[in-house]
Amino acid sequence: MQCNHRGEHEHVQQQKGVACVPRGAVIKLSFEEFDLERGYDTLTVGDGGKIGDTRRVLYVLTGSSVPDLIVSLSNQMWLHLQSDDTIGSAGFKAEYEEIERGGCGDPGVPAFGHRSGDGFQHGDALTFSCQSAFELVGERTITCQHNNQWSGNKPSCVFSCFFNFTAPSGTILSPNYPEEYGNNLNCVWLIISEAGSRIHLLFSDFDLEPQFDWLVVKDEGLSEMTTFGTFSGKDVPSQMASNGHIMRLEFQSDHSNTGKGFNISYTTFGQNECHDPGVPVNGQRYGDQFQLGSSVAFRCDHGFIRTQGSDQVTCIIQDGNVVWSAAVPRCEAPCGGHLTANSGVLHSPGWPSFYKDSLNCQWVIEAQPGHAVKIHFDRFQTEVNYDTLEIRDGPSASSPLIGEYHGTQAPHFLISTSNVLFLLFTTDNSRSAAGFNIRYESKIEWQRGA
Secondary structure (H helix, E strand, C coil): CCCECCCCCEEECCCEEEEECCCCEEEEEEEEEEEECCCCCEEEEEECCCCCCHHHEEEEECECCCCCCEECCCCEEEEEEECCCCCCCCEEEEEEEEEECCECCCCCCCCCEEEECCCCECCCEEEEEECCCEEEECCCEEEECCCCCECCCCCEEEECCEEEECCCEEEEECCCCCCCCCCCCEEEEEEECCCCCEEEEEEEEEECCCCCCEEEEEECCCCCCEEEEEECCCCCCCCEECCCCEEEEEEECCCCCCCCEEEEEEEEECCCECCCCCCCCCEEEECCCCECCCEEEEEECCCCEEEECCCEEEEEEECCEEEECCCCCEEECCCCEEECCCEEEEECCCCCCCCCCCCEEEEEEECCCCEEEEEEEEEEECCCCCCEEEEECCCCCCCCEEEEECCCCCCCEEECCCCEEEEEEECCCCCCCCEEEEEEEEEEHHHCCC
């Protein structure tokens, strides 16, 4: 097989391939996405130009964990993807780059972490640490070896299961978020603010095994402790504010199924003001005064609609408490709709997080008569074979089929022959993925190919 000389950076998405760089250099392979059926579908990465040479194998990869970077020993590297004929997965996306010989490449910095050291040549060492409330998992120090590989993988920073928060604002994550949390966890977090102040919690993501894994939130800053609630499942809890200056969060998981977990932000505020209402995910806020009588307004971004809360809230006194007059809005991508604007965006429900199970969403994109509809796929990833986007050239499910797309196999763009496109997105009740981000625009007939 011929070497691929098409550019300094290339995406690798083929069954077999050889990458080459000029002699005297080596190849750094970095993965952006990786999802192969564990144990049955494998990607073998080897050194040199002979595909399948077992003496030159560097790594055999499988599963859904994104691998660390891989550096060749020579100026050639081969990849061999093998899959069975059963369950399909999203696959992988990787990029290769020419680097100087005698180095291991930049391994990056772990999320929520820090790195000391900036040399990547043989003998150089890098030391990692984590932000407050995170624990380092893996090697604290790694060294570049003469085989062009680091002595260990880049470590990760996992949220601690026990921590006392004393900063005026912060974030609480389930351990390993946004990946699934572990089994048999029993975590406790305290938020301790100054005496006389209060604490506000805002949930931006929540996914626990229903009934068996749960989060309890308690108000401990007063003479008598009160419980806000016990939360489980996938319903995102409403925001809540303490009456005292201490809040306690207890998280417990059992020995079986898990979930993505949760992402909670907190802020502290005074007794005679309202809490910072935050900015809705996928939305904007106008106004930054939170004293009694102050008002703030909100607007959802294009492609999202308000599903809860109000467009405007005012800080008032209600039953002796200083509170906002209404809930802050939640901005979500709708499951279907009739779109008639000249241009816009369309997202899978749940975007930018993973879409939900058991969806049946229908969109109609309608342009003016004499115009065509052009759609651009900026991002597309669904569960292979089971979660599909069907696109038809016309206004309904009986219109001519243009295509049915799943996995990562979607075109860069499509153009209708009429002035209407029909889209149907269906998902099963198990695995989900990132979903899609689609831009649409109206084109007059003679511009179809533009």
